[in-house]
Amino acid sequence: MHIVFLNSMEKRQDERLIPAKVWIGEERGVWRMGWSEFDAAGQERESIWYEGGSWSEMLHIFRHGLAMKLSDGFRPLIEGVFHEKEAGHRTNAAQKLICYSELHGNEELYNELAVWRRKKASGERKAPYFIASNRVLRLISTFVPQTVEELLQLPGVGDSKVQEYGQELLQFTSGMKREHTFPLDWVYRQLDDEAFMSWFYKQKENKYKQDLDQYKIRRSILEGISAGVSLEQLEEQHATSRRELVELLEQLEQEGYDTDALIESELAHMSEEEKAAVWKAYEELGDTLLKPVLQHVYGTDIPADQSLDQLYEKLRMIRIRYRRQASARLDVG
Known part of the structure; x- marks a missing residue:
């Protein structure tokens, strides 16, 4: 079999490094793709992720499978997979704020905001996400903005959203105690890099899972039309x-x-x-x-x-x- 792609990976766990590798090979028009992981005794365990003739299908499975491993803590020795160097070192303010809010949310306040959104959507005959997305409610419940200026610092909250619903949203947070203040620069220092990268790859895992499911449905429809x-x-x-x-x-x-x-x-x-x-x-x-x-x-x-x-x-x-x-x-x- 001719190996056309290979990247070594490793994961730190219980004070030891777990080595692994992801690979793609081709032989006589058949693509094979898999994952090899080494246990504590140094024994290699191989899992075949795909074997077949479709490069497109293999690519969908590769992206999803690799994103799962990356979100589980494996990291490539050769950077370049999913542009992880750029994602890890570039100052991505919005992503890091969203990540922090999902890891340190206030469930009680979030649920109160969700109830308000549901009633608002019903009264205005709109889909709830037109009022505010889940992520916006998470951000508000975590960072507890208490002024319009603070509310506008949250990703996904713009002038039009503030004009429509700003005062109602601030009624939930006005006077609440909070551990941190605005501006939110402290998040970038406090958020653990490894926690952010695992969260970042989890988002990719979810996206690639949707892409893979969509691909399978598309293929099934085409096969179904023929049948x-x-x-x-x-x-x-x-x-x-x-x-x-x-x-x-x-x-x-x-x-x-x-x-x-x-x-x-x-x-x-x-x-x-x-x-x-x-x-x-x-x-x-x-x-x-x-x-x-x-x-x-x-x-x-x-x-x-x-x-x-x-x-x-x-x-x-x-x-x-x-x-x-x-x-x-x-x-x-």
């Missing part, structure tokens, strides 16, 4: 909502994949008259927004046997076809 699998079956296989699956179909279509077999199957019970009405609405109103098309075709008379989500699903699928035809016309022109 005649329905959206319902894909939904059961991956515990993914139909809306997310249809959005993935839109992405695959944009990337040049042919999704029409699955679309044809899902729209089989839709009348030709209804399809024509939706198509005409796209021609007249454009295909950017779905709500005007929905109202144009169905008005306020939503069919009794269908939900609003089902109607939007059909509109999305017909929009895939509409955009494909519009793109084909542009290519010809």
Whole structure:
């Protein structure tokens, strides 16, 4: 086997160093990738992470697996993996503040803020994250800002957020005792470098896990299209909502994949008259927004046997076809 990538790693544990290595090899068009770790007796234990013909799949698995090891405390002897030198030594103020807040949060205050956000979102008919993200609430609960100027020093809090909700947020922190003051420069001195790096790689692990799951779903959809699998079956296989699956179909279509077999199957019970009405609405109103098309075709008379989500699903699928035809016309022109 021809080794095309190798990096040595080590982890300090109980006053000893645990050596390891991550590697990628190729032989006759088959990629192999794995992790080798040495125990206290010096015995090597090898785990194969991937073996197959897909470089793209292997890369997704490599990123996720390596991020897991890095978040567990392993560090590369040769820097360059995930740009960890840059992440470790560059002054990244926002990331370090977020890290500190997640490691030293005030759960009681955080929960109070979360209750306020939920009520606010319900009253304004907004998604809760439009009011404030979980990270913003963590930052507030940890650093306890008591003035507008202090609130603005937190990552994710801008002028518009302060104008809308600043005074309400400060009502929770006004007069509270706190161990530290603003400005927050002390965080960069107090936060342990190793704790920050483990947290940093944990964020990458979570991201790469999402990327890997997304990749597997995309591949499954493409295989399912060839095999005649329905959206319902894909939904059961991956515990993914139909809306997310249809959005993935839109992405695959944009990337040049042919999704029409699955679309044809899902729209089989839709009348030709209804399809024509939706198509005409796209021609007249454009295909950017779905709500005007929905109202144009169905008005306020939503069919009794269908939900609003089902109607939007059909509109999305017909929009895939509409955009494909519009793109084909542009290519010809």
